[in-house]
Amino acid sequence: MVYMRDYFFSVLNSNRVVALLLVTSLAACGRSPVDQVVNYDIEYPPEDGGTMIDATRGEPGGLITMIAGDAAASAVSQNIFNSLLRYDKNLEFEGELAESWQISPDQRVITFKLKPDLKWADGKPLTSADVLFTWQLLTDDKTRTPYGSDYKLVIKAETPDARTFRVTYAEPYAPAVNSWAGMDVLPKHLLEGQDINNTPFARNPVGSHYYKLEKWRPGEQISLVRNTLSTQGPARIDRLVSRFIPDEASQFLELMANNIDTMALSPVQYARIFPARPELQQKFALYKELGNSYTYLGFNLKRKPFNDIRVRKAINYAINKQELIDGVLLGMGEPVASPYKPGTRWTNPNLSPYSYDPARARELLREAGFKDTNGDGILERNGKPLTFEILTNQNKQREMSAVLVQRRLKEVGIDVKIRVLEWASFIGRFIKTGDFDMVLLGWQLAIDPDQYAIWHSSQQAPGQFNFIGYKNQRVDRLLERGRMELNPDKRMKIYHEFAEILLEDSPIVYLFAGYGLQAMHKRIKGIDNPAPPKGIGHNSQDWYIPRPLRRTEISQ
Amino acid sequence: MVPLLIGISLISFLIIHLAPGDITTTEAGFDPKASEESRQKLRELYNLDKPVIVQYGLWLQRIAKLDFGTSFASHQRPVFWRTKDKDGNITPGMIQEALPITLLINVLSLGLIIVIALPLGVVSALTQNRLPDRAITLFVFVGFAIPGFWLALLLMYWTGVVNDWLPISGLHSQGAEHMNWLAYAWDALKHLTLPVFISALSGLAGISLFVRNGMLDVLHQDYITTARAKGLPENTVVYGHALRNALLPLITIFGLSIPGLIGGSVIAESIFAIPGMGKLFYDAVLMRDFPVIMGILTIGSALTLLGNLLADLAYAWADPRVRRGVMQ
Numbered sequence: 001m002v003y004m005r006d007y008f009f010s011v012l013n014s015n016r017v018v019a020l021l022l023v024t025s026l027a028a029c030g031r032s033p034v035d036q037v038v039n040y041d042i043e044y045p046p047e048d049g050g051t052m053i054d055a056t057r058g059e060p061g062g063l064i065t066m067i068a069g070d071a072a073a074s075a076v077s078q079n080i081f082n083s084l085l086r087y088d089k090n091l092e093f094e095g096e097l098a099e100s101w102q103i104s105p106d107q108r109v110i111t112f113k114l115k116p117d118l119k120w121a122d123g124k125p126l127t128s129a130d131v132l133f134t135w136q137l138l139t140d141d142k143t144r145t146p147y148g149s150d151y152k153l154v155i156k157a158e159t160p161d162a163r164t165f166r167v168t169y170a171e172p173y174a175p176a177v178n179s180w181a182g183m184d185v186l187p188k189h190l191l192e193g194q195d196i197n198n199t200p201f202a203r204n205p206v207g208s209h210y211y212k213l214e215k216w217r218p219g220e221q222i223s224l225v226r227n228t229l230s231t232q233g234p235a236r237i238d239r240l241v242s243r244f245i246p247d248e249a250s251q252f253l254e255l256m257a258n259n260i261d262t263m264a265l266s267p268v269q270y271a272r273i274f275p276a277r278p279e280l281q282q283k284f285a286l287y288k289e290l291g292n293s294y295t296y297l298g299f300n301l302k303r304k305p306f307n308d309i310r311v312r313k314a315i316n317y318a319i320n321k322q323e324l325i326d327g328v329l330l331g332m333g334e335p336v337a338s339p340y341k342p343g344t345r346w347t348n349p350n351l352s353p354y355s356y357d358p359a360r361a362r363e364l365l366r367e368a369g370f371k372d373t374n375g376d377g378i379l380e381r382n383g384k385p386l387t388f389e390i391l392t393n394q395n396k397q398r399e400m401s402a403v404l405v406q407r408r409l410k411e412v413g414i415d416v417k418i419r420v421l422e423w424a425s426f427i428g429r430f431i432k433t434g435d436f437d438m439v440l441l442g443w444q445l446a447i448d449p450d451q452y453a454i455w456h457s458s459q460q461a462p463g464q465f466n467f468i469g470y471k472n473q474r475v476d477r478l479l480e481r482g483r484m485e486l487n488p489d490k491r492m493k494i495y496h497e498f499a500e501i502l503l504e505d506s507p508i509v510y511l512f513a514g515y516g517l518q519a520m521h522k523r524i525k526g527i528d529n530p531a532p533p534k535g536i537g538h539n540s541q542d543w544y545i546p547r548p549l550r551r552t553e554i555s556q
Numbered sequence: 557m558v559p560l561l562i563g564i565s566l567i568s569f570l571i572i573h574l575a576p577g578d579i580t581t582t583e584a585g586f587d588p589k590a591s592e593e594s595r596q597k598l599r600e601l602y603n604l605d606k607p608v609i610v611q612y613g614l615w616l617q618r619i620a621k622l623d624f625g626t627s628f629a630s631h632q633r634p635v636f637w638r639t640k641d642k643d644g645n646i647t648p649g650m651i652q653e654a655l656p657i658t659l660l661i662n663v664l665s666l667g668l669i670i671v672i673a674l675p676l677g678v679v680s681a682l683t684q685n686r687l688p689d690r691a692i693t694l695f696v697f698v699g700f701a702i703p704g705f706w707l708a709l710l711l712m713y714w715t716g717v718v719n720d721w722l723p724i725s726g727l728h729s730q731g732a733e734h735m736n737w738l739a740y741a742w743d744a745l746k747h748l749t750l751p752v753f754i755s756a757l758s759g760l761a762g763i764s765l766f767v768r769n770g771m772l773d774v775l776h777q778d779y780i781t782t783a784r785a786k787g788l789p790e791n792t793v794v795y796g797h798a799l800r801n802a803l804l805p806l807i808t809i810f811g812l813s814i815p816g817l818i819g820g821s822v823i824a825e826s827i828f829a830i831p832g833m834g835k836l837f838y839d840a841v842l843m844r845d846f847p848v849i850m851g852i853l854t855i856g857s858a859l860t861l862l863g864n865l866l867a868d869l870a871y872a873w874a875d876p877r878v879r880r881g882v883m884q
Contacts, residue, residue, distance in 0.1 A: 051730075053730070059831075061629055141597075144597075144598060144601065144632075145594065146591070146594045146595060146598070147594075148591075148594055149591040149593070149594065197632055198626070198632040198633075198647070200643075200645035200647060203647075215733070217728070218648070218653050218831065219653065219654070219657075219727075219830075219831020220726055220727055220728065220829075220831065221726075241730065243726065243829070244829060244831070245725055245726070245829040246825075246826040246829060246835065247725075247826045247827045247829070249709055249827070250709075250712065250724065250725045250826075250827050250828070250829060253709070253712050253713055253716060253717055253724050253725075254724050254725060256717045257716050257717045257720075257724055259723075259724065259730075422842070423577075423581075423842070424575065424576065424577030424578075424581050424842065424843075424844050425575060425576045425577055427576075427577055427581040428575075428576030428577030428578070428581050429576035429577075432581075453591075461592065463592040463595060463596075464592055
């Protein structure tokens with residue numbers, strides 16, 4: 001019974017941000033803060049040391065990302081483990097453990113040359129044997145990872161010497177390069193002979209990156225301390241602490257009370273609360289970066305009338321995207337016209353989203369044979385009214401978007417009902433079975449342009465990701481070609497064309513891509529503003545906390 | 557009790573499997589990098605591809621040996637108690653870590669409820685329908701009706717942001733591991749103040765009204781009139797004769813609240829960032845982490861049955877009339 005009551009309250013919970021607004025506007029008087037004496041805005045020279053505290057909503061399951069797979073795990077482990085490659089601040093590849101990498105003329109072989117004298121945090125040398133070992137783990141059938149498929153395409157992996165790692169593919173596979181930027185290299189000498197699925201190493205890892213694990217207090221926090229043997233040179237800040245605070249409102253209170261240094265903000269916090277509170281602006285700097293996902297309205301293309309392109313386009317024209325951005329995100333987002341991050345090379349600059357044009361929408365629907373014959377404001381064809389259901393999951397932004405879409409579609413004569421579902425039921429009952437009219441969901445704005453899994457017509461079986469049933473032979477061919485082409489410039493052309501066809505076909509309506517919003521205490525210096533495409537975190541190793549601005553720590 | 561437990565577990569097992577989706581839809585379920593084949597592989601590993609009744613049989617086999625299994629979630633941690641692997645590494649159990657925290661908060665708040673609600677109830681009864689009674693009733697009902705998360709946020713803001721009196725969330729301060737035990741305990745106590753207060757507030761109404769009504773019933777009994785008539789001091793009448801009898805029904809209430817002791821509140825635990833049982837259960841349901849759900853439900857139902865038994869025994873101990881009934 002206890003649980004039932006809690007579930008009931010959790011529904012009320014979504015209003016908590018509003019409640020917090022009330023709370024914060026109630027009491028305007030602040031505590032007499034000592035830290036107001038400190039001026040955070042003047043320049044300080046870089047120096048080492050200090051502790052930075054952030055808050056995450058979830059606790060990682062473990063710190064081996066290939067097994068854990070949750071966002072909380074990768075947020076922590078990205079400071080502990082290295083990959084062969086990484087993305088630079090403009091989202092182009094650069095070497096991390098690898099000094100250089102070469103692609104053979106037939107594009108089937110990639111050879112990585114490791115940097116010299118790499119060391120694990122425990123002092124043991126890091127060699128190509130560790131890389132090979134990690135690849136073997138990932139592709140082992142006994143390893144319980146959902147991420148093995150990219151790596152299983154490697155037909156031969158070898159280590160000619162301690163600094164060289166070479167992989168051979170049966171045929172050229174462009175996303176391969178991206179996959180080597182996503183594989184955390186694990187230490188062979190500690191994991192050999194262990195069961196990777198439940199090894200204690202997951203909670204007590206040894207890596208090679210800027211930080212190493214200091215202490216993990218279950219349910220409370222993880223603290224990392226600087227790794228002096230880091231393969232990437234030293235970081236400036238001594239300790240990183242991640243506290244697990246599931247509730248957004250509590251995180252915000254902790255931020256206001258100066259107990260955490262940074263948190264991800266909601267649009268309300270960013271665009272309403274901060275501007276209204278000078279004492280917060282005094283202590284915190286706000287950052288805005290490109291979001292990692294876009295929200296869309298997807299049609300079930302196997303159902304009538306969505307197999308008719310005129311109906312899809314009509315709906316696209318009927319929806320006012322700017323209204324969604326202003327209403328749902330308080331302006332903290334932008335419209336997109338392709339499934340790639342705006343401003344990166346994969347985004348076709350010539351494409352622009354469908355404009356808001358209800359007259360055009362009505363005309364297209366008329367062409368498609370829909371007329372309001374009985375005068376109830378809803379269009380019909382062959383006596384059947386144009387009425388659908390939009391499915392979405394419990395996500396405040398998506399629910400609000402659905403309501404705005406509903407209203408705009410009503411204006412052109414389409415009757416829409418909204419159904420909000422819990423995630424697992426949504427996927428299990430509706431997406432897998434293909435039992436839906438329209439879905440309001442999000443996809444990642446992936447850094448690698450390959451979206452074969454989402455748009456290729458062969459990917460429609462239950463559990464696969466082309467659940468809207470999109471099928472276009474030209475797109476299929478482009479996606480196949482894009483996978484075989486490792487030259488970035490040629491690849492770019494392929495995906496620009498792909499995005500153009502996709503926009504024209506309108507199998508989904510791109511609604512918006514929200515910004516990532518971040519508040520950061522001004523004691524943290526050295527942050528790039530405005531944020532480059534990769535986001536503000538790209539140079540976190542150079543961030544520093546000047547001594548006079550440090551939080552007083554409990555004496556040890 | 558054993559058939560009852562099996563019945564409860566069978567029904568819970570069937571109900572959680574009725575909900576669509578399983579661990580493979582919640583964990584990396586919507587990541588295009590995760591392929592359907594690898595998800596199918598996971599389903600086979602966890603026996604999720606077998607009929608529900610076969611899965612139940614497998615679960616029952618394990619639970620008969622008191623083996624609660626390991627979580628389906630990626631970390632594969634033991635559900636109930638810690639395990640030791642061949643190298644001597646100890647992995648703590650999920651319930652083992654969450655239970656003491658929840659238990660501590662609930663015992664403290666139950667204690668607080670008793671300490672506050674008993675006097676309130678007695679005063680209410682003695683001043684029936686007069687100002688103190690009205691004021692107390694109003695207070696406990698407001699406490700009952702007020703949304704806990706809202707009050708919690710207000711108090712967190714007031715005691716943690718506006719004034720620097722109490723910590724806002726969590727269980728320990730930064731650097732708590734370097735404190736001596738006294739400072740450590742004081743620090744933990746400060747962290748627990750608000751959560752205990754919030755969870756006690758909603759429980760006040762029930763208990764205090766129970767005491768009030770119990771007292772009123774008893775005060776109108778003939779033997780109280782007799783006691784007064786034979787000139788006993790009022791305090792002896794109220795506390796020696798009336799209260800003792802009025803408290804009897806409370807035994808049932810406390811017996812029934814034993815299973816509640818291990819169930820935390822999701823909302824309070826989320827707001828205060830406390831890793832307790834409520835959050836554990838809630839997350840497990842959302843993740844469709846069946847071993848964890850079943851583990852908590854089994855322990856919860858076993859404790860409910862145990863609570864009932866204890867209440868019955870306590871009744872017999874406290875009330876001679878019941879004892880005589882049992883003897884006959």
